[in-house]
Amino acid sequence: MKAIISDIHGNLEALRAVLDDISHQKIDEGIYCLGDVIGYGPNPRECIDLVMECKLVLLGNHDQGALFDPDGFNPAAKRAIMWTRDQLEQPAEARQSREKRWEFLADRPRSFKEGGNLYVHGSARNPLNEYVFPEDIYNQRKMEKIFTLVERYCFQGHTHVPGIFTESLQFLTPDDVNHHYRLDGRKTLCNVGSVGQPRDLDPRACYVLYDDESIRYRRVEYDFEVTIRKIYDVPDLDNFLGDRLREGR
Ligand code: ZN
Numbered sequence: 114m115k116a117i118i119s120d121i122h123g124n125l126e127a128l129r130a131v132l133d134d135i136s137h138q139k140i141d142e143g144i145y146c147l148g149d150v151i152g153y154g155p156n157p158r159e160c161i162d163l164v165m166e167c168k169l170v171l172l173g174n175h176d177q178g179a180l181f182d183p184d185g186f187n188p189a190a191k192r193a194i195m196w197t198r199d200q201l202e203q204p205a206e207a208r209q210s211r212e213k214r215w216e217f218l219a220d221r222p223r224s225f226k227e228g229g230n231l232y233v234h235g236s237a238r239n240p241l242n243e244y245v246f247p248e249d250i251y252n253q254r255k256m257e258k259i260f261t262l263v264e265r266y267c268f269q270g271h272t273h274v275p276g277i278f279t280e281s282l283q284f285l286t287p288d289d290v291n292h293h294y295r296l297d298g299r300k301t302l303c304n305v306g307s308v309g310q311p312r313d314l315d316p317r318a319c320y321v322l323y324d325d326e327s328i329r330y331r332r333v334e335y336d337f338e339v340t341i342r343k344i345y346d347v348p349d350l351d352n353f354l355g356d357r358l359r360e361g362r
Contacts, residue, residue: 119147119270123154124309130335148173148234172221275306
């Protein structure tokens with residue numbers, strides 16, 4: 114069994130709570146992280162340091178935004194990325210750990226294939242940037258194209274909205290499947306949700322456990338008021354980035 118996490122976004126309290134929950138599961142195939150370790154949240158350095166222990170960490174669009182010029186982001190996201198980049202450049206930090214983090218980010222793959230499964234941040238078609246939203250089940254062309262690129266199961270993040278997409282173009286929320294989805298070999302897309310900024314109106318951190326036969330959604334409570342206070346304290350991080358954590362939107 115493996116744990117699959119995504120979209121941490123510099124939220125250390127959520128990441129710690131999830132890693133603690135994972136430590137109580139029977140994980141023998143490691144932790145896979147689908148990207149966006151940083152961006153939006155107040156603890157980018159600490160989150161990078163923690164995910165370095167994961168077996169796989171993909172590049173997300175916010176991670177790429179910190180590495181290169183942040184194109185295609187809204188003003189609040191862009192400001193957060195510039196602030197994040199600054200945090201990674203902090204002169205107070207030891208040069209060695211600073212360089213180690215930049216190298217780690219720069220080395221991240223955009224997708225990963227294993228045993229018929231695909232792991233991406235966004236979508237099989239555009240691993241870094243394409244969103245696959247629940248309402249895309251009504252966009253048959255888009256979904257068919259994406260499904261042709263998937264051999265069996267595809268795990269993705271990016272939208273921060275957890276759920277299962279079937280090839281018959283159904284979208285099932287974790288609640289719809291009682292947090293447990295049985296896999297039967299038919300092509301399936303699984304959005305694993307977001308650790309650090311859930312957007313499905315459930316403020317708890319989200320991740321999945323995957324064991325070849327099934328996907329289990331885990332929701333983990335954490336003290337988001339601590340994260341919110343930290344965000345309020347940083348002028349470059351919009352207060353809204355904190356407020357949304359309370360409602361999971
Ligand atoms: Zn994200």
